[in-house]
Amino acid sequence: MPDADGATPQSWRIAAGAILVGGFGLGMVAGRRRLSGLIPMATAGIALGCAVPVALASRRPPITPERAAVALGAVVTKPSFSVVVGARNEAPVLRQLVLDMSMQDYRETDGTPLFEVIVVDDRSTDGTADVVAEAAAERGIASVTRIVRREGEDLADGKGAALTAAQPDICRGDVVLVLDADARIQPWFLRRAAGYFAAGANAVTARRRILQAQDGWLTGAQADEQTLDGELNRGRWAMGGCSEFRGNGIMVRRDLLAEVGGWHASALTEDIDLSSRVAARTGQTVAWALDVEVWEEPVRGLDNLWRQRLRWAEGAFRRAFEHGPAVLRSKELALGARLDFTAYVCQLAVPPVVAGAAVAAAVSGRRRGLVWMIAGYLGVSALLGWDSLRWERDAQGGCLGVLERTGRALRVSLFNGLWLFVVPRALLDLALRRGPIRYVKMDHDGTGAPDSPR
Numbered sequence: 001m002p003d004a005d006g007a008t009p010q011s012w013r014i015a016a017g018a019i020l021v022g023g024f025g026l027g028m029v030a031g032r033r034r035l036s037g038l039i040p041m042a043t044a045g046i047a048l049g050c051a052v053p054v055a056l057a058s059r060r061p062p063i064t065p066e067r068a069a070v071a072l073g074a075v076v077t078k079p080s081f082s083v084v085v086g087a088r089n090e091a092p093v094l095r096q097l098v099l100d101m102s103m104q105d106y107r108e109t110d111g112t113p114l115f116e117v118i119v120v121d122d123r124s125t126d127g128t129a130d131v132v133a134e135a136a137a138e139r140g141i142a143s144v145t146r147i148v149r150r151e152g153e154d155l156a157d158g159k160g161a162a163l164t165a166a167q168p169d170i171c172r173g174d175v176v177l178v179l180d181a182d183a184r185i186q187p188w189f190l191r192r193a194a195g196y197f198a199a200g201a202n203a204v205t206a207r208r209r210i211l212q213a214q215d216g217w218l219t220g221a222q223a224d225e226q227t228l229d230g231e232l233n234r235g236r237w238a239m240g241g242c243s244e245f246r247g248n249g250i251m252v253r254r255d256l257l258a259e260v261g262g263w264h265a266s267a268l269t270e271d272i273d274l275s276s277r278v279a280a281r282t283g284q285t286v287a288w289a290l291d292v293e294v295w296e297e298p299v300r301g302l303d304n305l306w307r308q309r310l311r312w313a314e315g316a317f318r319r320a321f322e323h324g325p326a327v328l329r330s331k332e333l334a335l336g337a338r339l340d341f342t343a344y345v346c347q348l349a350v351p352p353v354v355a356g357a358a359v360a361a362a363v364s365g366r367r368r369g370l371v372w373m374i375a376g377y378l379g380v381s382a383l384l385g386w387d388s389l390r391w392e393r394d395a396q397g398g399c400l401g402v403l404e405r406t407g408r409a410l411r412v413s414l415f416n417g418l419w420l421f422v423v424p425r426a427l428l429d430l431a432l433r434r435g436p437i438r439y440v441k442m443d444h445d446g447t448g449a450p451d452s453p454r
Contacts, residue, residue: 007435012321016430019317023349024424027356030369047380050343054235055387061238065291068195075198081106081115081190082173082254086162088122090181091131093297093446097183098132102139106190115190116144116172122162123151157439159247160270163263168254176257178250182444184211184295193251193292201287202256203278205233205271206249206294211448218305219298221415224385224392224408228416231388234288241340242327243286244275249294256282268437269315276323279341283332290391295450299442307440309418313348313426314437320345350377351423377420382413 072078083101087094098117106114117136121129129147136145150165159180168176175197179185189206196204207230213223229246237243245252250271257263260277267273278284299305327333327341354373361370386409392400400408 008318008430008433008437009321012318013431015321016317016427019349020352020424020427020431023352024356024359027353027358027369027373028360030353030357030360030373047347047376048383051380051384053239054232055384056235057238058231058235058388061234061288061290063196063199063201063287065192065195065289068192068199068289068291070195071199072191072195078106078114079174079194079197079253080172081175081177081194082118082166082171083115083177083179083190084118084120084163084166084171085179085181085183086120086122086159086166087124087128087132087181088162088441089124089126089128090444091124091126091128093182093444094119094128094131095135096446097179097181097185098135098141098145099139100183100185100187100189102136102141103187104185104190105187106194113141113144114194116146117141118146118148118166118171120162120165121147121149122165123155156265157441158265158268158270160263160267160273161265161439163270164265167262168258169262171254174254176250176252176254178247179294180248180296182297182446183248184448184450186293186450189292189294193289196287196289196292197251197253202253202284203245203275204251204287204289204292205243205245206251206292207288207290208246208248209293209295209450210298211295211450212298217411218300218302220408221411222298224389224412225415227391228381228385228388228412230288230290230391231384233286234290236340236344237285237288239340240334240336241285242275242279242333242337242344243288245271245286247271248296249292250274252278256284267315268311268318268439272316272319273323276319276327276341279333279337280323280326280330281332283330283334283337285337293450295448297444297448304442305418306422308442309422310426310429311439313419313422314430316345316348317426317430320348348423351420352427354420355424374417374420378413378417381416382409385409385412 101117104115108114119132132147136142148165150162155161163178193204208226210219210223210226213220233243247270256278260281263270264273275286299308324345328338357370357373361367386405389400389405389408394400
């Protein structure tokens with residue numbers, strides 16, 4: 001566990017350093033003439049061997065959108081929602097989110113909302129709470145809207161820390177839904193989400209979409225990255241693997257959230273932290289809802305993107321160090337789920353290996369091993385990207401053409417190459433940083449709207 005002051009445990013530092021040095025060393029060895037093709041080809045073969053079954057399984061999810069809709073129509077008592085939003089200086093975007101909530105069609109026959117909205121005002125100085133209260137009153141949902149103020153000195157920063165002010169004991173809904181402040185949802189969001197719980201799921205994650213994805217290379221790549229990630233998690237779920245929440249659109253039954261200890265302030269990435277605690281404690285994994293879409297603003301600027309991905313990468317390692325042993329020892333999880341977790345965590349070691357191979361290539365002049373590694377890494381990503389883009393539509397609502405689909409698959413593959421640089425740096429930070437982590441908040445401007453209904 002992290003220290004009381006938020007500092008990184010020494011054992012985690014040692015583990016991070018060992019992964020970095022060990023991976024780098026393996027990459028150096030792969031640069032030797034006799035091994036320049038063997039190690040990279042073996043790595044690519046393993047990656048492809050894991051990716052193909054996942055892609056095939058993504059076509060047969062345990063709960064389809066159609067089954068979810070039928071299940072909701074058959075239940076007598078529909079599940080209610082507590083929609084929790086952590087917000088720090090988010091006045092520019094929260095008015096629109098309240099508007100989206102007010103338009104939800106998930107209600108009793110008399111119009112009473114089957115949801116409540118809880119906004120955690122995390123030490124805001126821009127009038128965030130006033131904006132929420134005014135918007136809720138204007139839109140007629142003031143009676144189901146609460147503002148929880150998080151105040152005090154030396155409080156931990158970050159979304160996970162903010163959510164600790166809205167633990168399950170203060171929520172009234174059957175299901176806790178977490179949305180980011182910049183989230184945009186369409187009127188049927190809660191109704192469609194409820195169907196998955198009516199069909200038997202206890203933990204669900206929404207499909208994340210990117211606003212204004214058509215505006216440029218960077219925003220478009222982020223949109224397709226989320227689609228590719230959705231394919232991975234849908235496939236892992238269908239195969240009985242340790243599928244995971246994604247931060248915007250976490251949905252979990254309130255009693256299940258309480259059973260695993262609620263939200264943890266120390267979690268750098270609260271979504272996968274909760275995923276692992278649920279899996280280890282109860283053996284339950286996360287359903288991925290294709291038709292339950294939550295839209296969010298893209299990260300603008302390479303500097304902001306770098307900081308976000310550093311947090312994600314370090315959070316993935318911290319999750320593995322803190323909860324990995326419990327997941328692997330869990331008697332509630334099937335062997336296949338534990339192997340899936342192991343494979344998903346182990347792929348984080350690939351970037352240090354590539355870094356070692358790059359140094360070996362620069363020193364020896366033999367680049368074969370490095371080329372094979374990068375080609376395998378980006379090639380598997382491109383194949384998964386191509387396959388996942390079957391869910392996307394062109395401007396006329398039809399399937400993407402071959403040229404556009406190929407171009408976007410190559411784009412998301414190149415974009416994923418960023419992890420080759422991010423992961424080694426995250427390991428270095430984890431091994432060497434002193435003191436607590438400093439969370440850097442992303443700014444939102446409230447522009448963009450979800451695409452037209454399909």
